Amino acid sequence: MESPATETDTARTDENTGNRHSERSSRRPGYGQLLRTEGAWSFLLPGFLARQPYAMLTISIVLLVQHTTGSFGRAGAVSATAGIAMALLAPQSGRLADRFGQAAVLVPQAFLHVLTVGALVAAALLDAPLWALFVAAVPAGATAPQISPMVRARWAARLQGSPLMTTAAAFESVTDEFTFVVGPVLATALCTGVHPAAGLAAEAAISLVGGLVFAAQRRTQPAPSAAGRPAGQGADRARGQGAEGRPSALAAPGARVLVAALLGIGMVFGGMQVSLTAFTESIGRPGANGLMYGVFAAGNMLAAVAVGAVRWKRGPQTRLLTAYPALVAAAALVALTAQLAPWAVALGALGTLTGLCVAPCMITCFTLIESLVPAGARTEAFTWLTGAVALGQATGSTAAGQLADRAGAGAGFLTPLVGTGLALLVLLAFRKALHPAHGGLVAARGLGHRTAVAVD
Template structure:
């Protein structure tokens, strides 16, 4: 396993984009939880906190794919630089509004701006790997490495956000998120030599990735994955508080992400004989089984191993999804395709955090975990029903009709 990843990391110029990319991606896992902790502290409501966090996630889900389309067309740097600066300003505005007791609508307005401007670093890194390794055996390993990196950020990010919020002030978690996002994104954008080539301006209509049937299935499945993330994020925060150990919320979430990190590292280094379509169904089945007992966990000591086991199925599910989508779309739409999946996770986060927040306020943390299992189970049904459309064609052929309301395709 180590030799496989060592070979991957010896790819020429890889570290030029991996290092700043890691700095820029680390805050991604801090944003949602940071908003929850800040708004809960200033309003006292998990429902409000979940709703504001959801507003940011919905904005990310809607705008993210459009950002990917622009990056394919104009280049990554042209999109990253202004987006990162807007994000930093939006997060600062959200902090000011929350701390000064501004009207509730300002929480949502600034959260939407912050979510919409989140730099799509993960998708852009994957697009750079494709540009370097397309058609080579190491490409699936690269996707696995990126999923492990994502999970690493979800191990470290919540811990940092919770430590800063509970140890210093809730505003510090979001403040650090903004600084790291801006600095990392600008450094990543400066590495122009490793960026994929822009789509030629030949007058040919751009084929949207969402027109591919298999991409629609994966988007629906990834919405469910995001709902797992979002519901756990809110429910674990409430669970830790109900247990009298509010400061452990980030650590518990890190255990969940840690299980995913371990599984992802092993999964990505293995040579699989079974098809990716079948593996995706199995991974979702394992995720449903892993989330089933969460509602019955009695205390933090029991939650630690349950969260670890629950997380083991997550990274393999995500890795397989990204592997499948890469083969479903043409080269000119790959960044957009990756951002559809990232945006779908964000949309799922919105649903999960909103409904988990409402359920937590009404019934407590344990019943809210039922939503986590429901999200995983629905994801299993989606991929099982759409399995045939996930088989890559020799080259994806898509409808080039302009996408005027692309987010609506999530439900089609």
Template sequence: MTAPAPVETPAPTRVGYGALLRTPGAWTFLVPAFAARLPYAMLSLGIVLLVFDTHGSYGTAGAVAAVSAVAQAFVGPQTGRLADRYGQAAVLLPSVAVHALSVGALIALALGHAPVWTLFLAAAPAGASVPQIGAMVRARWVAKLSSDSPQKLNTAFAFESVTDEFTFVVGPVLATAIATTVTPAAGLIGEAALTVLGGLAFAAQRRTAPAQHPRTAGAERVSALSSPGVRLLAGSFLGVGTVFGAMQVSVTAFAEAVGQPGVSGTVYGIFAGGSMLAGVLYGMVAWRRSARQRMLGSYALLVLGCSTLWAMPDLTALAVAGLVCGLAIAPTLITGYTLVESLVADGAKTEAFTWLTGAIGLGLAAGSTVAGQLIDGHGAWAGFLVPIAGAGLGLAALISLRHLLTPPAKAGRTVARGGAAQGAQLVGAAKG
């Protein structure tokens, strides 16, 4: 009997950004989402500019901003869980209201030269109520593209990563421009206004929102953190956050030390630009390797790029090293979001995305704090040791626990030997 001819697995199909943006209904949520997520990159700097102006201490300003960031990192995933259960609009409407009131209270207390502890009390709810727009947009892409090719979803996550990078380039510039040309309080007023208007406009787009997953009586609650893979990815994103935080402080200190403080923004912009460029290109490639392999590879490149920063002799060399380091950032984030989407059930996807975003925020706060201490004690070069340590620990965890990044088997999918059957193709697709 003649053996049947083997069925070849089709090559991955390349999906461009044009095809992605022609997805029906995409622009209806992307435009308001951009306005609503821009304040995410304005809040911390707006707080620093206002509190320094009213209280005269960078230490105090940084501490108030850190309270806001920590509250956002820990409460954000809980709002993501509520959005999965009750719908995004049901969470966004009270969130933007609380945020506007909290930011207004913070502005009033700062302008009134109130005690620092009262600023902490206002900063905590201001950070906790920041709408998790980035996670909600990714959840909408998952809902719209669940029946399409995995490559299209990968392109969507690449697009979102580039958008995140762009907002973190534009947001601080916008906050600084408003605060310096009008009044320091105006930066936070603009942040709150964008949050309210963008958040309400985004919430109004109910047709593109993912389905609700209410908890039924007697059913076990679905939690993103119940997945060991999600916990591992959150830990690795914490390492990425330390790179962001330490780079911001260390580049500023290095430029100050060599007598060119005005160049620090350009150097950090090159770092962020490298990440944006890599994100654009990454989303255009039809990847054959699994998402787990890509995650390990991009994270290893991140550690390699960070390892040279401390030894750079001048700002030009530092800008080049920062560019190389930045090229690994977006691919790491894109692949992480791709992986986490496959690791959790439908009722916990927004929460899972929010845990990763929150981990970056925590890492940023920790990285900037530790780098600042090292710089004060040993000089600007010492701050660049923090990215090596943070990213290195993240890579060590990924390598040793990489088996946790394998998506769980789903009902109805059978895996045939030899990779020729359709079931094997489906499982391979789930891996990215």
């Protein structure tokens, strides 16, 4: 029989063991813990509203301009102009947000976007010449509020390299893809059921309201770098610190490689949007366009949920080099089916498969960038990545539109294959640049804990 002292020690040991188990359980990274991050909901909800227009802008331009000009090629080119302007100028707004604060950039940007979208709508409805549509599309794209990079920068600032960063990247991808389920369906319904300009009108209104509400959440925005100590010592200097002490996102070679990868993914989005629009038009069911693109985005969203829920045993570099070839293969199947058996059900199923392959690539890119750039350049870095998607989307829209006009609706589906194929070549050629320059040995393992291992 145990002595009283022994019983007490045993009870204390059991209690301590239980406490440690409870503590480990409560600290296990996951969506639940992520959403319990202090202040998270204050920027998540307005951020969700404010990012909806991102998925509505290009498809709304395509539908309006195609209605007024009768050409998918012209519609894709005008939409591409807006996307290129967004891709080239949005990173500069991200850099300004890093330096002066997100609200200082977002508030005037939201008002300017409403005015510029209104000018584009007026030009289209008044049958302005094509060059005028191109001119109007530039400021409309350039002023589009970049909510998603700002939300990601808030996560990065609050999590500070925690293993929850992969979970946050997955969560943001799920949210982004949900907008690509809702946005095109809503834009298509408004343009086909209400008025050809209704999609852009709704996009501008949501941008203004959502942007102002999001900008009001100042407590959770990252501290402006102009007001604080320059981030540029030690590891940050190795990750791309500028010579003047200001961080530069694209100074990191790995960041440029990720931009190329996301350009290819953007071509999937743009090529699928225009190609599905042309395909549903060719079979006499234009209203099915939003549904078919929504199925593609739904596959992306489901895969994003799964990526965030897996405890990965491989580092993000290896995951990206494994997932991207699968995306290329899926794009090849879509292109082949569109040429040989252009059936709506088959293209819808393969579109879902393509969406399933897109999510792991995108999430891994956004996970990697946090370790490749200085802390003071995060908003700019995230904006370069989302801008690359926009530029790829614009390029894909243009190419797919031209192919659809000249060679039939199914020809546009070649665009995602070409874009992802070229991006894969870049990834393979410069894969060593995806490792952090500071040589850190700590790798984020999905929902697992950080483990001191060599990043593979």
